[in-house]
Amino acid sequence: MKEDKLDLEYIFKRYLPDRFEREKKERISGEIIENIKSKLEKMGVEAEPMLVGSQSRGTELKNSDLDIFIVFSTKYSRKEMEDAGMEIGFEIFPEGTAKYAEHPYVSGIMEGVKVDIVPCFRVEMNRKIISSVDRTPLHTQFMRNAMDDEMRKEAILLKLFMKRQGIYGSELKTSGFSGYVCELIILKFKRFNSFIEYVSNLKGRLIIGDEDRTSKFNSPVVIIDPVDLGRNAAAAVSEGNLSILKTAAKFYNLNPCNFFFTFDEKIDRINRVERGTYMCLIRWKRPDIIDDILYPQLELSERNLKTLCETSGFHYINGYVNLDGENMEILIEMESGHLNRIEKREGPPVENQNSISFIRKYLDSDRRSRGPYVENGRVYFDLFRDETYFKDIFFKNIQKINFGHNINRLKGEIIFEDRLEKIRETRIYEMFLNFQRPVLPSGEYLNKN
């Protein structure tokens, strides 16, 4: 492995499609487009098939999917457009699957290549769009003209770099940089290295575009979309992912090397000594709902569980969320799953009349262990708790916890596990232990530089 050297030829060879793959995809997409055209003609529908996505812009990686849109005239209703689009999709892929983004679409496989056939409306640049899907053909048209081959290679490097750090992709599960955003960045900075240099010293937000347009956005990353000047193309990027980018860029500058572009090696340098903490795993069977709807609810649930921990007196350390084809899972780590029998209960300031009712409430109560006493101008009691185990407190509060609209319905189907020997056997535990952002080469040779 040449992880510790920079060898762009090696990188491109490894991650760009070879001549065989390119020719095969050109042939497949050409055939499908011709096929759609003739079907549209036969149906007398005013619409046009179009290859979109990274493939159409020349910035695709090895084994990428094909995205073919059918762009309908706006004279059709939404339903007419969707019905015709799905009909054609299923004619081409009789075994295909119906999927749902903003419009429904059909996904199929041809000669081992995954192909999505997506109906949308024709819109003009900077005109009111009907849905964000309709914008995609504009991105293709724009980017094809704007980039030369040199810039396409730089954009590919940036995409690989983002991918290595786990911050590539605008879906909510990742909240990262889309391929289109990477390309817009290269349009502005021309060279991958210039951008990395810039972002490694960046304080605060990443902003690209005229100030009179960018100033109305508050997101951590603001990049004006040239095909829709009122839109922030990078609205999906989270603050955490910008932070990861900044840090990774600093380390790339110290030691530019292949490591930062290569990502299918298994990282496993984890020290397996016990952490000595308490963990609990909350799991549901995944309902038939897409990632972009479930993932934000899982994150909300994780935040609300953190709040439950902290308000109940536990000491939260880490949380981790996993969403895969089978399960939705939340792993919570805290210092202990068991509270002291007593809690130190803070009352009002002594100068406040409420201090009287606070003292009255607990002075003769069975819950009183000790007090009242005064610290820093406030009244305190040491009180006995009713519940001391996290598991009990979790189930006692389960009706009050907001897991989000869809997951709330599954409160009765929660699988709760807090036996460490069981948790250690799960995949989420492995993922949690191995989680690392930024992803960095071994410190051993980092320190050599």
Add this chain to the structure above:
Amino acid sequence: MKEDKLDLEYIFKRYLPDRFEREKKERISGEIIENIKSKLEKMGVEAEPMLVGSQSRGTELKNSDLDIFIVFSTKYSRKEMEDAGMEIGFEIFPEGTAKYAEHPYVSGIMEGVKVDIVPCFRVEMNRKIISSVDRTPLHTQFMRNAMDDEMRKEAILLKLFMKRQGIYGSELKTSGFSGYVCELIILKFKRFNSFIEYVSNLKGRLIIGDEDRTSKFNSPVVIIDPVDLGRNAAAAVSEGNLSILKTAAKFYNLNPCNFFFTFDEKIDRINRVERGTYMCLIRWKRPDIIDDILYPQLELSERNLKTLCETSGFHYINGYVNLDGENMEILIEMESGHLNRIEKREGPPVENQNSISFIRKYLDSDRRSRGPYVENGRVYFDLFRDETYFKDIFFKNIQKINFGHNINRLKGEIIFEDRLEKIRETRIYEMFLNFQRPVLPSGEYLNKN
């Protein structure tokens, strides 16, 4: 018991000296003063004996001590004054004990009454004084003229009230209200009830005196001393004790009753259920040094142990200090005496260049359990700890802990106990459990009102 009624006659009968005790003390103090006078004459020394303290001001409680000062002319040197004073003291009490405040003095017992014979210098009101002891005769002169019998009774009520709350006495161990301060308060408010009404609604500091004089003091309680207008007579009162007074006053107003003046009943309503916490007791044999020197050092030690707990990752709950004839003791209560094997270590913000060295330091270290990862713009690692038991961390850090000038010398002689079954047998544990401020009557009848 008439705890829940207010019966002043009963209170005064119970706590004021009866005729027999008063006559006996007048006789004893008269005899001692005559005795001193004739000795001074014989020695040809220009000095005058004088009864001081609460006895001299008519505000003494039952079984109080006698304080007799010998007031020397300032023509003598400090050494001459002290030598002559001690000589006379030991002539009167050949079996007496030498004690040390600002000057040395002699303490003895006559017919069961404790008597202190204290030499000091004669000073005039509002003149530069040599030591605070010299001010005491001025307090006697001033207060005798300023108060009538009515006010003396009110002052006695206030002293009893303070005593009941454990905030009576200006020595550092108590940091409360001296008898003289109680009398000054009554001089201002005339009636005990007026003051309690006032203080129950007081926000912030308690200040008595002209603003141009009081404004230069920052203490929680400022009461200008009429015999030395540049002095705050209440400088000893801690903020915590003012808070206790405010709260107790609120409850007295709700239900004025004997409870607030009677204090030798044993309070023991403590629920004995286990607290489930970790406790450690640190103990030294008491060295031959006075309370006012040792007590602040014990408090300093307790604060520094709290800091050690918190910076090491433990969760401090309560601390308690005890100083008696035999021992100096600190009891620390925390959630657990054992830390997790890992700690979540916070690094610099990612935008800071230091984040690079932070990551380099731990990336390949044996201490790394997990990370780096980014939260709220900062880099974190989960690191393994070297030590996880409080006892080990305490002894590892013992040289660094500041216990105060005198106690630092006893670091080699610390007795450390953290077995709960042993701690449960100690007196400090009982005192800790029973500690209560403000002291309040049973909530049972409080709630009736």
